[in-house]
Amino acid sequence: MVGGTSVCACIRSGRLSMPEPRPAGPILDALGVTFDLDDHDHVTDALVIAKTVDASTGEHGVVIGQTAVTDWVTQLGLLAVAQRLVDGAEIGEGD
Numbered sequence: 001m002v003g004g005t006s007v008c009a010c011i012r013s014g015r016l017s018m019p020e021p022r023p024a025g026p027i028l029d030a031l032g033v034t035f036d037l038d039d040h041d042h043v044t045d046a047l048v049i050a051k052t053v054d055a056s057t058g059e060h061g062v063v064i065g066q067t068a069v070t071d072w073v074t075q076l077g078l079l080a081v082a083q084r085l086v087d088g089a090e091i092g093e094g095d
Helices: 024-031 072-086
Strands: 007-012 015-017 047-053 060-066
Touching: 024 047, 047 072
Parallel strands: none
Antiparallel strands: 007 015, 007 060, 047 060
16 A cells, blocks of 8 residues: 555556556546446455556556555455456355
8 A cells, every 4th residue: 555545556568667646437437347246245445457558659558556455465366366257267155
């Protein structure tokens, strides 16, 4: 956690940078990102990974942002489960 705000990092051409954070909500809304949530579901942590393109150079990058309360253990867990979901694995309570 950095100063109680979300943590953000960007990798472009193998270089890590820490750009000025911007709210992810409007960006994700504009991209049409949604979650399949039931009425009783409450989101407690978030980890957002996005592909970027520098408009001036065309260079591609990856940016990651997370909620201020997300610790590294939760971050790694979210990444691992997300990878399993992308791979088509079924995730159950015992996993």
